[in-house]
Amino acid sequence: MDIQSATWTEVRDAETNLAMVPIGSTEQHGPHAALGTDTLNAETVAETAADRLDDPVAVSPAVSVGVAEEHRQFSGTLWTSESTFRSYVRDIVESLAFHGFDRVVLVNGHGGNVAALREVAGTITRHDDAYAVPFTWFEAVGEDAPPMGHGGALETSLLQHANPDAVREDRLDDAAAEGTRRWGNWKGKVNLAFDSAEFTENGVVGDPREASADLGEDLLDAASEALVDLLETVAEHDTERPPRK
Numbered sequence: 001m002d003i004q005s006a007t008w009t010e011v012r013d014a015e016t017n018l019a020m021v022p023i024g025s026t027e028q029h030g031p032h033a034a035l036g037t038d039t040l041n042a043e044t045v046a047e048t049a050a051d052r053l054d055d056p057v058a059v060s061p062a063v064s065v066g067v068a069e070e071h072r073q074f075s076g077t078l079w080t081s082e083s084t085f086r087s088y089v090r091d092i093v094e095s096l097a098f099h100g101f102d103r104v105v106l107v108n109g110h111g112g113n114v115a116a117l118r119e120v121a122g123t124i125t126r127h128d129d130a131y132a133v134p135f136t137w138f139e140a141v142g143e144d145a146p147p148m149g150h151g152g153a154l155e156t157s158l159l160q161h162a163n164p165d166a167v168r169e170d171r172l173d174d175a176a177a178e179g180t181r182r183w184g185n186w187k188g189k190v191n192l193a194f195d196s197a198e199f200t201e202n203g204v205v206g207d208p209r210e211a212s213a214d215l216g217e218d219l220l221d222a223a224s225e226a227l228v229d230l231l232e233t234v235a236e237h238d239t240e241r242p243p244r245k
């Protein structure tokens with residue numbers, strides 16, 4: 001059940017306590033992929049899982065600006081601080097729980113959101129009237145998938161399958177040639193870089209020429225199946241907090 005297109009009476013009558021919040025970002029994804037890539041991909045995975053799940057699940061509107069200051073040198077990139085982002089996500093989950101959707105999966109499409117989502121899910125679960133857990137789609141696509149990169153084969157493939165208008169196909173060669181292949185600027189296991197502009201000229205990490213709509217379909221199958229599995233587990237999960245020892 002998509003909350004944006006439902007009426008309030010339909011939401012009131014929905015027989016489920018499960019919800020998903022798609023969470024993305026508005027940030028550069030190279031010269032070939034839309035700034036909304038992470039939001040579009042998170043929505044695609046959440047909507048597909050909602051369709052495939054036997055039971056109903058409420059899907060909130062997406063959070064489309066996240067923790068992305070690392071891409072600030074590239075035009076159009078928008079960001080919030082981590083604390084604002086965590087507060088905003090927490091409030092959304094609180095309002096879902098108020099309506100009875102108190103088991104919530106945060107369906108994430110952006111690497112920069114991962115740490116903040118883990119932290120806020122823990123805060124919600126410990127202190128609020130809801131259980132929340134984050135799920136990041138590209139961590140659930142299996143070992144054979146291309147490396148994550150940024151605007152590389154993985155993200156570009158999912159767009160080509162589900163949102164082909166978000167990819168400028170005629171720029172893939174340039175995107176790959178002027179990009180880089182490895183995230184970060186490493187000294188041993190320490191990443192010296194804080195902004196992506198320190199290690200990529202056009203914002204790309206990886207090789208978007210290896211992307212295809214077919215690969216995108218396979219990635220979506222894998223990610224949405226893992227998400228369905230997680231939703232079924234969350235629906236049954238014992239959410240009681242353990243007592244103090």
Ligand SMILES: [Zn+2]
Pocket residue numbers: 029037038109110111150151155
């Ligand atoms: Zn991305």
